[in-house]
Amino acid sequence: MTVAYPRKFRNQLSAYDILSQVVKNREIHMITLNRYRFNEQRSCKDLTNLIEVLNGKPRELVKELSHHVKDEANHAEWLTDLLYELGADLGTPPGVSYIDNFERLLGYSSIQDQETGMIEALAAINVTEKRGCEYFSAHIKVLKENPSPENDKIRATLERIMPEEAGHVRWGNRKLAEVAKQSPEHYQKVEQAKQKYVAIEQAAYESGMDVLGGAELRRVDNLLKIANTLPLWERPQYLLKSIPDALFDGELQKTRLDLLQQSWQKDPAQFFQNLLPMFLSGELSVKKAK
């Protein structure tokens, strides 16, 4: 069976590499925590929608999902309290949102029936939970290496959330394995959904992080990878719907301009030496922290 795991950002930087840079800059650190808060909050909304779509069936899944919503609401609460205590922003975080990207990429594909919809929802939840776990455990490790009163507080909150997220991943793995066991057709459906959502998640993750020059073309490359996981007859339609948005993304341009402007105001010399060439060439300047 496919082991569905998120890959590194553009196969180069691990969550640990990225977070090692993030914790060095308080402003970016707070934005990152606020993004976690936002994602937890949003997942309550998404899980509630799923419960409504299922409309009582299967009963066991509905029950388990209601517990899941409660967990995610707790995580959002703990992160909100933390950000409040640290005096940080509680509004919608700036930049391109991972969840919005994920939903946009999802929206281009069609789902045939309720059972497939349920399998796809489980696969989608599972792969995003894995990304969450990867980030939280890397974040905890980096905070352990950089102790301070503030970092210790942040670490305590993440350590409270982490075991529950690991539990969500195990739950998703178990549910998908149960469905796959029902028949060879179910096995096939589960396999296909896993591959599809790993590709979608990776594309969403990368388009949220990648604002460098040439990002649009890399997005198209990721869309081709998603299309390859779909049935043959769905591929042209998926690409026709998704490629224009990848190429003409106003949000991406805005994020780029904001970033360039902020960096220009902070340090014009650094802007010309490092950031501008990096944007133009699409190369990453964040050094691998090992």
Ligand SMILES: [Fe+2]
């Ligand atoms: Fe969570």
Ligand SMILES: [Fe+2]
């Ligand atoms: Fe979770």
